[in-house]
Structure formats: structure tokens, C-alpha cells
Amino acid sequence: MGKCKQRAIFMVTGAVLFLFTGLAMAGGNLVIYNAGSPELGNDLVRAFNIKYPDIKTEIIRQGSGELITRIKGEAGKPQGDVILAVAKENLEVIRSLLQSYKVREDAAFPDDVKDIQEHKFYGFSFNIQAFIINTDLVPLSEAPKTWTDLGDSKWRGQVVLANPALSGSAYAQLYQMVHLYGWDFINKVRKVTTFVPKSTLVYTFVGRGEFAIGVTGEGNVFGEINKGHPVAAVYPADGTGLRFDASGIIKGGPNLDNAKIFMDWLTSKDALTIISKAPHFRRMARPDVPPPPGLKPSAEIKFFPYEAMKASKSRNDYLQKFGEIFAQRK
Numbered sequence: 001m002g003k004c005k006q007r008a009i010f011m012v013t014g015a016v017l018f019l020f021t022g023l024a025m026a027g028g029n030l031v032i033y034n035a036g037s038p039e040l041g042n043d044l045v046r047a048f049n050i051k052y053p054d055i056k057t058e059i060i061r062q063g064s065g066e067l068i069t070r071i072k073g074e075a076g077k078p079q080g081d082v083i084l085a086v087a088k089e090n091l092e093v094i095r096s097l098l099q100s101y102k103v104r105e106d107a108a109f110p111d112d113v114k115d116i117q118e119h120k121f122y123g124f125s126f127n128i129q130a131f132i133i134n135t136d137l138v139p140l141s142e143a144p145k146t147w148t149d150l151g152d153s154k155w156r157g158q159v160v161l162a163n164p165a166l167s168g169s170a171y172a173q174l175y176q177m178v179h180l181y182g183w184d185f186i187n188k189v190r191k192v193t194t195f196v197p198k199s200t201l202v203y204t205f206v207g208r209g210e211f212a213i214g215v216t217g218e219g220n221v222f223g224e225i226n227k228g229h230p231v232a233a234v235y236p237a238d239g240t241g242l243r244f245d246a247s248g249i250i251k252g253g254p255n256l257d258n259a260k261i262f263m264d265w266l267t268s269k270d271a272l273t274i275i276s277k278a279p280h281f282r283r284m285a286r287p288d289v290p291p292p293p294g295l296k297p298s299a300e301i302k303f304f305p306y307e308a309m310k311a312s313k314s315r316n317d318y319l320q321k322f323g324e325i326f327a328q329r330k
Contacts, residue, residue: 027054030258033071035064035168035245036085037200037220040280044084047274048265055258063199064090064168071097071250081253082262085124085245087168089308093315095120099249099256104264113244113285121248122267123285125275128301129173129241130218131234132203137212144213146238147177151188159193160202160211165319167199168245173215174322175311176241179304187325195326207231222281222294235296241306244285 034041041059049057062070064086071083071094083091083098091098098120106119113123131150133143137158144150150159162170177186194211196202202214203221207229221233247266249259265271272284281292 026052026258026261028056028258029255030055030057030082030262031080031253031255032057032059032082032084032262033067033080033250034059034061034084035067036061037223037280039223040275041084043274043280044266044271047271048262051265052261055261057262063162063166063170063197065164065166065171068093068168078250078252078254080250081255081259082247082249082266084247084266086247087127087172087243087245087308088121088123089172089243089312089315090168091121091246091248092309092312097251099251099253099259101249101260101263103267105267105269108269108286108288109267110287113246115246115248121246122263123244123246124266124272125219125245125282125284127169127172127243127245128218128235128283129169129176129215130221131236132206132214132216132221132224133232133234134206134209134212134230135232136209136230140232140234143232143234145234145236147180147236148185148238150177150213150215151185151192153188153192155213156192157194158212159189160205160214161189161193161195162199162202163195163197164322166197169199169217171315171318172241172243172306172311174318175314176306178318179241179307180238183321183325186322187328190325190328203231218283218295219281219292222292223279226279226281233296235301237302239302239304242303243306243308246285 038061041061045057068090075097100118100120102119109122115121131144164171164174203216203224205211206214207224218233224231253259272286272289275282276284276289276292283291
């Protein structure tokens with residue numbers, strides 16, 4: 001055998017051995033900041049640890065707004081490695097605090113669901129907002145059909161929403177309602193609504209029958225249905241914003257190598273398929289992942305463009321205005 005051929009075989013064998021040794025030796029810690037449901041984070045980490053059992057993974061679950069504030073506060077010494085399932089417009093707020101990293105399967109993601117300039121985040125799922133209705137409390141035929149219906153005084157005390165200062169999805173709801181109907185309408189909604197500190201409480205309370213109506217991501221509605229709760233999803237007839245959430249690596253985090261391993265895995269088809277199925281029912285941003293069974297076809301939902309960059313830049317002004325309205329007593 002010629003020396004050149006022997007050298008080529010040695011190089012290939014060495015590369016293969018390095019690959020498998022690298023997988024076997026992957027260990028240490030990983031801290032994930034999860035803006036999705038606790039179940040979503042747990043299911044992902046469980047599957048990840050089957051492949052990488054020696055990486056000790058910690059999940060910190062908070063609302064998007066809380067996580068953005070946390071990452072800003074930790075900018076001098078980051079404590080987290082990956083931020084998971086946060087609305088794109090919220091990630092834009094902390095763009096400078098995210099690590100550029102082009103994942104292994106970058107080509108599987110269309111340009112409109114990833115950061116094509118710096119590879120700072122990749123689309124996770126389409127976070128389509130819908131009404132969640134407890135049908136034991138309000139027959140579906142009588143439930144709100146449009147955003148404007150939410151402000152009807154007859155729903156006083158029956159509507160629950162999350163605080164937009166603490167939840168990325170709640171801020172998106174606020175932005176959409178202002179976009180459609182202005183601030184006077186927000187005051188009408190305020191008068192009939194109970195605001196809670198966490199977005200998870202919205203669908204939990206409606207599922208348990210403590211409130212009749214809420215607004216949440218569509219996957220959460222189907223998660224409650226999967227638990228046997230008497231709820232249904234209503235997509236506003238006047239439209240809902242077409243927006244997506246995404247994930248990325250926190251710059252300067254304590255476990256960069258493991259963060260890269262996790263992002264490569266998270267953006268794979270196998271990983272995202274976990275979240276498209278029960279009990280999560282999310283429409284994933286990667287187009288080759290099958291849509292969740294039972295969700296309304298996208299063609300039957302009225303969408304309007306969601307201006308993520310404008311929403312991001314308007315966030316402080318919108319939250320200040322909301323705070324002023326929320327403080328009113330009448």
C-alpha cells in the first residue's frame with residue numbers, strides 16, 4: 001500500500017475516532033434559560049441527555065421578559081448558556097449579548113426564521129396567539145370571536161391575561177391589540193381583565209375553570225385539551241400576528257462548548273419533532289418538521305404581518321403606556 005493511501009486512511013480513521021471520542025467525552029454543565037412551558041424544557045432536556053448523558057443540564061424557567069431582564073443584569077458575568085423559545089423581537093433587545101454560532105444544519109432553516117447576518121439565533125416555533133375558552137363556562141358559540149370582543153363589558157372578571165412587562169407572549173398580544181385598535185381599546189380590555197405575573201398561569205387557570213377566557217399560544221390550548229380539560233382554541237377573525245420564537249447562545253456563558261452541542265442538537269429535525277407532537281403541539285420553524293396533528297390549517301387562519309423589529313423598539317414606550325393605563329382605577 002502506498003504511503004499516500006496509508007496517510008489518507010489514517011487521517012479518515014483518526015477523524016472518525018475523534019468524532020466518536022468527542023461524543024463520548026462530552027461532559028460538564030449546561031444552563032438553559034427556558035421561556036417555554038416547564039414540560040417543554042423537561043422533554044427536550046430528557047431527550048438531549050439520552051444522547052449526551054454526561055452533560056449535567058439545569059433548566060431555569062421564567063417568562064420571556066424576566067429572562068431578558070436577567071440576561072441584561074448578568075451581562076458582566078453570564079450565568080446561563082442557552083436561551084430557549086423566546087420571541088424573536090425580544091432576542092433583538094439583547095442581540096449584543098448573544099453569541100454568533102452557525103449550527104450544523106443551518107441550511108435547513110429559511111432565511112426568514114434565522115439571523116442570516118450573524119447567526120445569533122434560530123427559529124424554534126411559530127408562536128401564534130389564540131383565545132383559550134373554557135367551554136364549560138362559555139359555550140363556544142357565545143365566545144369572543146375577535147380581539148374587539150375581548151373588551152366587551154360582559155366579560156368583566158372572566159378574562160385572564162399575563163402582564164406584558166413579564167411575558168414576551170403577553171407583550172406580543174398587547175402590541176397586536178394596539179396595532180389593530182389603539183390604546184383606548186387597551187383601556188377597555190383592562191377593565192374586564194385580571195392580569196397575572198406568568199403566561200403559564202393563563203392557560204392553567206382557564207383549563208381549571210378559574211377563568212373563562214384567556215389569550216395564549218395555540219400549542220398551550222392543545223396541551224390543556226390533551227390533559228382532558230374542557231377548552232377550545234378560537235383564532236381571532238380580525239387576525240393574529242405571524243411571529244416566531246427562537247433560541248440562541250448567551251455570549252460569555254460558562255459552558256460555551258456544551259451550548260454549541262445543544263444548539264446543534266436542538267436545531268435538528270429529530271429534536272424539533274419532539275415539540276411538534278403531543279403534548280406540546282407547536283408549529284415548528286423548520287419546514288421539514290411535520291405540523292402538529294389537530295391544529296387548524298394555517299390557510300384557514302387570518303394572519304397579519306407582525307413587525308418584530310418595530311415591536312422590539314417600541315417595547316419600553318408601550319410598557320410605560322400600559323403601566324399608566326393599568327394604574328387607572330376606573
